[in-house]
Amino acid sequence: MKFKQHSVLPGFNLALGFTLLYLSLIVLIPLSASFIRTAGLTWPEFWTMVTTPRVLASYRLTFGASFAAALVNAVFGLLVAWVLVRYRFPGKKLVDALVDLPFALPTAVAGIALTALYAGNGWIGQFFEPLGIKIAFTPLGVFVALTFIGLPFVVRTVQPVLEDMETELEEAAATLGANRFQTFSRIIFPTVLPALMTGFALAFARAIGEYGSVIFIAGNMPMISEITPLLIITKLEQYDYAGATALAVVMLVISFIMLLIINFLQWWGRRRSAAI
Amino acid sequence: MIGLALLFLTLFLFVPLISVFYEALKKGWDVYMAAITDPDAIAAIQLTLTAAAIAVPLNVIFGLAAAWAIAKFEFRGKSVLITLIDLPFSVSPVVSGLIYVLIFGLQGWLGPWLAEHDVKIIFAVPGIVLATIFVTVPFIARELIPLMQAQGTEEEEAAVVLGASGWQTFLRVTLPNVKWGVLYGTILCNARAMGEFGAVSVVSGHIRGSTNTLPLHVEILYNEYNFAAAFAVASLLALLALITLALKTFVESRNKQQLENTNEH
Numbered sequence: 001m002k003f004k005q006h007s008v009l010p011g012f013n014l015a016l017g018f019t020l021l022y023l024s025l026i027v028l029i030p031l032s033a034s035f036i037r038t039a040g041l042t043w044p045e046f047w048t049m050v051t052t053p054r055v056l057a058s059y060r061l062t063f064g065a066s067f068a069a070a071l072v073n074a075v076f077g078l079l080v081a082w083v084l085v086r087y088r089f090p091g092k093k094l095v096d097a098l099v100d101l102p103f104a105l106p107t108a109v110a111g112i113a114l115t116a117l118y119a120g121n122g123w124i125g126q127f128f129e130p131l132g133i134k135i136a137f138t139p140l141g142v143f144v145a146l147t148f149i150g151l152p153f154v155v156r157t158v159q160p161v162l163e164d165m166e167t168e169l170e171e172a173a174a175t176l177g178a179n180r181f182q183t184f185s186r187i188i189f190p191t192v193l194p195a196l197m198t199g200f201a202l203a204f205a206r207a208i209g210e211y212g213s214v215i216f217i218a219g220n221m222p223m224i225s226e227i228t229p230l231l232i233i234t235k236l237e238q239y240d241y242a243g244a245t246a247l248a249v250v251m252l253v254i255s256f257i258m259l260l261i262i263n264f265l266q267w268w269g270r271r272r273s274a275a276i
Numbered sequence: 277m278i279g280l281a282l283l284f285l286t287l288f289l290f291v292p293l294i295s296v297f298y299e300a301l302k303k304g305w306d307v308y309m310a311a312i313t314d315p316d317a318i319a320a321i322q323l324t325l326t327a328a329a330i331a332v333p334l335n336v337i338f339g340l341a342a343a344w345a346i347a348k349f350e351f352r353g354k355s356v357l358i359t360l361i362d363l364p365f366s367v368s369p370v371v372s373g374l375i376y377v378l379i380f381g382l383q384g385w386l387g388p389w390l391a392e393h394d395v396k397i398i399f400a401v402p403g404i405v406l407a408t409i410f411v412t413v414p415f416i417a418r419e420l421i422p423l424m425q426a427q428g429t430e431e432e433e434a435a436v437v438l439g440a441s442g443w444q445t446f447l448r449v450t451l452p453n454v455k456w457g458v459l460y461g462t463i464l465c466n467a468r469a470m471g472e473f474g475a476v477s478v479v480s481g482h483i484r485g486s487t488n489t490l491p492l493h494v495e496i497l498y499n500e501y502n503f504a505a506a507f508a509v510a511s512l513l514a515l516l517a518l519i520t521l522a523l524k525t526f527v528e529s530r531n532k533q534q535l536e537n538t539n540e541h
Contacts, residue, residue, distance in 0.1 A: 004351040009432050010442035015345035019357070022338045026410055027363055030375040033385065037378055076284045083281040095282070097525045101289055103464070104517035104524075106471025108491040109510040112498050113292040116299055116507075123295065124287065148288050209368025212473035212491070216498065229370040233478065236374065241383050248371045255366040262366075263359060 034252065037245045049246040058228040061139055065227075066207035069146035074200045077154025078192065084155070085162040099155050102148055107212025114145055115217040137219030142227060145213040150203030157199035161192050161273070194269030201265055205258035209251065296514045299507035311497075311505035312512060319485045320493040320509075323401065327476075327489065328469040331408040335465055336458065339416025343454075344446070347424030348432065358421065364413045372410050373478025376403055399481030404489065407475040412468050416461035423457040424450070426535060456531040463527065467520040471513060 004012065038046060049055075084096055102110065118125045118135040125135055135141050165188070173183045211229040218225045226234075228251060235244040301308055311317060342361060346354055364372065378384050380397040390397060397403045431453070435445040451458075473491040480487045482496065490513055497506035 004349060007349055007429070008436050009348055009429060009445070010436070011446070012345060012349050012351075015341040016349075016351075019338065019342040019345055022334075022341075023360055023413075026406070026413060028360070030379055030410070031363070031367070033378045034371070034375050076281070079277065080281045080285060083278050087278050089278060093525075095285065097521050098289055098293075099285070100521055100524065101293060101517060104467045104471075104520040105293075106473060106491045106494075106510075106513045106517070108473045108494045109296060109471075109513045109517075110292065112494065112506060112510060113296045113299075116503075117292060117295050123291065144288075148292065151288060205366055209366075209371070210474075211368065211370050211477075216495075229368050229474065232370050232374060236377065236478065239383075241378070244374060245378060248368075248374050251368050251371050255368065255371075259359065259362070259366045 034245050034248050038249045041242060041246065046246050049243050050250050054222055055231060055247065057223045058226050058231045061142060061225065062208055062228045065139060065142040065146055066204050068143050069150055069207050070200050070204040072147050073150045073154050073203045074196060077151065077199060078158055078196060081155045081158040081162055085159060100152050102151050107210070110148055111145060111213040111216035114148060114213065118144055118217065136217050137225065139225050141217035141219065142214050142225060145217050146207040146210060149210050149213055150207050153203040153206065154196065154199030157195045157202065158192050161195040165191055194265060194272050198262060198265040198269055201258060201262045205255065205262065208254060293514065296507060296511050299503065300511035303504040307504050308508045311508035316485045316488065317493060317509055320488045320490045323404065323488065324470050324490045327405050327408045328466055330405050331412055331469045332462060332466050334409060335412050336416050336462060338413065339420050339461060342417040343420035343424045346421050348429050361417050362414050364410055369411060369472065369474025370478060372475040373407050376406050376479055398479050399483070400487060403479035404476050404487060407479045408469050408472055411472050411475050412465045415465035415468065416458065419457050419461035420454055423454055423535065427453055456527055456534050460524065460527045460531050463520055463523050467517065470516060
């Protein structure tokens with residue numbers, strides 16, 4: 001089998017060559033640097049570095065809060081996508097455009113705004129303070145920031161699928177005597193499931209690596225509210241390059257796994273929509 | 277249902293957005309103006325604009341080249357290449373900054389050689405530019421690849437058969453067909469380039485007035501408990517985000533039109 005199929009169009013070598021050169025210089029060589037760096041460590045050394053109690057606590061917080069935030073976004077993202085596709089209301093276009101705000105707003109701005117809101121004397125935090133619930137400067141704050149960051153992913157993956165969905169199917173189900181719950185669980189939910197899971201995975205992957213919005217609201221207490229990316233920075237500031245790199249490699253491996261899962265989910269979604 | 281959805285969006289989106297402007301103007305217009313015309317703030321604005329002015333055009337060229345190769349030709353390993361282009365999106369910003377420290381930092385591979393020749397990359401402007409390029413690599417390529425794939429190769433083939441050169445074909449046929457897609461990617465790329473925090477924070481060294489971008493300036497002011505000034509500078513970035521969203525919505529509709537026109541042919 002030949003590497004490239006014949007085409008009358010010119011410029012393949014130039015375009016592909018430039019693409020590979022650019023990617024190598026900016027992305028691939030720098031990324032491999034971190035792996036080669038850790039190759040200098042023995043396996044037990046590496047393992048000890050990435051499993052100290054403080055590091056383990058940071059994994060628990062990072063993954064726990066990311067999972068909870070992605071889950072909330074899956075539920076409310078589906079709801080928001082549904083409302084945007086099926087309802088008409090004044091200001092709908094504006095709401096639709098603003099859903100992408102977390103993509104466009106710099107994370108540091110989101111971080112300080114959420115901190116001000118959810119602090120004990122903030123607009124939202126003041127309602128929770130009397131109940132004994134502190135949000136800012138606790139793991140709960142991390143969850144709030146990650147929910148904000150991941151909000152658009154589920155909405156934007158589910159929305160096109162809902163738009164393409166024929167209302168006839170639902171109407172048929174309703175005519176045949178299905179109640180609203182049955183229509184949802186048997187017709188709508190299975191159709192949007194691949195997109196929903198893709199959105200969930202995207203939000204989760206983004207949340208794991210998030211730094212800017214979290215550090216302001218987290219309080220950053222070791223063992224309690226310290227996320228893994230912050231721990232990398234802390235180690236770097238202490239000139240512990242080996243420790244920082246080892247943690248970075250753990251994060252990178254997890255990113256690669258998430259990328260594979262997302263690619264698989266997207267392939268599944270395309271196959272499903274092609275079958276329908 | 278609609279009420280619940282809007283309540284969720286209000287709590288997590290609208291109120292945070294409004295609060296940025298409220299906190300910025302709480303102490304009055306004079307404090308606000310003083311904060312954003314402070315020399316350090318001006319220097320931060322300049323650096324942010326410089327980094328974006330270098331990173332965005334480079335990634336536009338990359339996006340066009342990658343999309344040309346991927347969408348107009350069939351070759352092996354294409355899906356691997358697409359995954360590699362998307363890679364910077366899935367890497368934590370902190371790790372994105374760290375990898376450049378590992379190469380160019382004093383402890384890094386090239387560190388000793390760079391120090392000998394008095395070239396500073398980490399804790400200097402070049403490092404900030406590199407980190408900005410890294411986090412924004414995929415934006416234009418991932419916008420253009422599906423668009424150009426949907427448009428197919430017939431128009432370009434016709435141009436070449438009629439005697440147009442490669443560059444003529446690209447400039448007169450391909451580029452006009454994807455101009456809204458390029459613009460859309462550029463807007464998103466620019467927003468991220470100007471707003472990037474984590475990656476830039478690792479390589480910047482936070483030297484006031486020289487290696488501070490706008491988001492880093494917000495952090496410094498905030499950590500000094502100078503909240504009014506921090507929110508004032510943040511409001512500039514929030515304004516940028518709103519302009520980005522407005523332009524994006526406009527371009528999106530034009531882009532959709534262009535795609536529909538192609539499908540009708």
